Amino acid sequence: MKTEVAIARVRADVAALHAELVRYGLVVWTGGNVSARVPGADLFVIKPSGVSYDDLAPENMILCDLDGTVIEGTPGSDRSPSSDTAAHAYVYRNMPDVGGVVHTHSTYAVAWATRGEEIPCVITAMADEFGGPIPVGPFAIIGDDSIGRGIVETLTGHRSRAVLMQNHGPFTIGATAKDAVKAAVMLEDVARTVHVAAQGGPLIPIPQDAIDGLYARYQNVYGQATDDRR
Amino acid sequence: MKTEVAIARVRADVAALHAELVRYGLVVWTGGNVSARVPGADLFVIKPSGVSYDDLAPENMILCDLDGTVIEGTPGSDRSPSSDTAAHAYVYRNMPDVGGVVHTHSTYAVAWATRGEEIPCVITAMADEFGGPIPVGPFAIIGDDSIGRGIVETLTGHRSRAVLMQNHGPFTIGATAKDAVKAAVMLEDVARTVHVAAQGGPLIPIPQDAIDGLYARYQNVYGQATDDRR
Amino acid sequence: MKTEVAIARVRADVAALHAELVRYGLVVWTGGNVSARVPGADLFVIKPSGVSYDDLAPENMILCDLDGTVIEGTPGSDRSPSSDTAAHAYVYRNMPDVGGVVHTHSTYAVAWATRGEEIPCVITAMADEFGGPIPVGPFAIIGDDSIGRGIVETLTGHRSRAVLMQNHGPFTIGATAKDAVKAAVMLEDVARTVHVAAQGGPLIPIPQDAIDGLYARYQNVYGQATDDRR
């Protein structure tokens, strides 16, 4: 019963968080997806495949187990989940602290990914949020676990909760789905800003100890005491 | 009678789909146009010429035969159809599987067209959607069938349902008008992303077999079973 | 009495047309201004200086004579007119066919102006609308007639109804204020598109006879018979 309540809340959260992807211009048409783990259960909720952002209601979200299999008989289970469901499931199976996963094709993040170039940490806000450069993950195509494995291998032990999958685009993770959405928003912001900056000439590096100090402070003291720290 | 119902539905679809061009920033002022074939009839519906996007209602859409001649006595027939009507008509006459045509002057697609440069397929989403590069069509000016012929000759036998007419801009086709609108939206998205990526340095190519695999999968399994596959 | 009606209509038009500058992102804060000649009178209506776009109502618009002097005792006459009023007035005095003038600091048009570089006519939509390149006007600063004179000298006998005043920004003219607003919108669109295109490599020129043909056709046959031809 407790799980039912948790599922209902996660459905509502995931449906609502998709609107943030639209608000910040990270997605077009039906691209992009947000998922969230159901607290206290081996389940997650994800967006259906190929459905307009205008039609995303809690009851259309799809409940899956951690293998990415749709739970039959639940609301939305007559539809196919996002084609990226396998990648999300792989992350939840292998990164137990991750509560949310987001995937977009946001313009500037994809641009870096298409060059296979990590985004250097040259902005203090990036040091705050990501603690260093945004890493590039391997080229991997849909159809097996290679995308999920690429995400997990790149982000495990890395401060960044965003990875640029080569020639594909960004995946972000977070303690919650909202945190992963924030990472997707901030990632595109830094991807765009560092791109624009680099078009104009050489960038000034930030000393590593300053990056370390900013990251440590931001993880501990930013925001309200009652908020998720990120 | 069945045709009357079909025409009414197509008028409503075409009017509504123009809003997507505005939503995604593909058009300014009165530029751009969407048309749709009337199923089961040698007719199509298209936007009037030089009319504001705020004034596009179903009854203002214009019904034409496949020569691009306005059907007298039908709603909207007192107005001139889009100045690109001849090009749309040529496509419908020569590509029987095409149910919708879209033309815009979206910024990044026009930029590639102005250099006469095809957009290389370096993003997995582009492989999914277009199956390879976006081709360039010939320089052709309005006034005869040369634009229509350029579209048809470039896209016949090509996976891409988007063509960049040199120094002019993109035309997209689709099984339905919605599909052609989606192609116009995705085209501008990839045109912008690949432009931005290329500004930063060399792009990593995607192996041809990966492009082929992504395209085959996307045409067959993406989206909901009840949806248009695209 | 007839003039009173005309003034009222012009006030409403000018107030409403400012919203188009906002809609198309051509202005920020209180920058930019639209004016319109009162048909059949030596008068024009212009935006007040330094007033928010949220507060532009017909009764706030300011009525001036063709020297740019505010007509005392009319609505809005307790406020100062746009600081560009002298330039608008100069145009109305010296170009009798001009019914509307628009000035903005739209990003891409200003960028070309800051390099003193005309925008080459490499897009068919630009040939349609402007009939050739967008010319650059002289460097001139506010305070006397030098801005107005620069506009008039540059545009007299030129097909383009847009000029890029060096290091300053665009002024556009038209048969009506709506036509001048359209020119401002289309100008920024081509300024952006040609900028983006040129960032990617050499542009393909359009043959002069094709430019001439496109311009002639567009001035004569585009749009609805009942519409302003432009």
Place this chain on the structure above:
Amino acid sequence: MKTEVAIARVRADVAALHAELVRYGLVVWTGGNVSARVPGADLFVIKPSGVSYDDLAPENMILCDLDGTVIEGTPGSDRSPSSDTAAHAYVYRNMPDVGGVVHTHSTYAVAWATRGEEIPCVITAMADEFGGPIPVGPFAIIGDDSIGRGIVETLTGHRSRAVLMQNHGPFTIGATAKDAVKAAVMLEDVARTVHVAAQGGPLIPIPQDAIDGLYARYQNVYGQATDDRR
């Protein structure tokens, strides 16, 4: 009692002005902050830390003394103020004519800051508003007074009321918070325009006497007599 009224008005102003940062695209997520000095008191009002722009109401704004200490028992005092509060406080303590301070991470301003490059004054609107180039402040990280000191040292005696803190982003000051917000909006506009202009080739300088003349005029005659001059 008079102070209570002033505080209430400042709370409302500061809450409302944050919406301008969103409107002009200067901030994402919870980034950016506006503060305003309470007239006639050693107090200022600032945004809470890490709170969504959708949730900014007057009663959520936080009242601080000029050391940046939250005034206990006042509305909002149960929350943490912006993490940039110390920098704002330093400015109020050291620049008595400053009535408002704004900080954002707006894209183009941050881009110049990341190269440590001042923005040259090549646009007349920039001469009007800032009277010359936008200067760069030192690299300084959060945690002590070094950001505030960098702002004050850079802007004291400078015409510009905007500074680009290296690798960090812009801070703007003004006689009022609205004036500081206007400076933040105009700064991003010129940062973007000059960036775009410079991508296309060499920029034409504006002679120093023209810059001086434009700045003098704009500070004295622009806008309505009843308005803040800026």
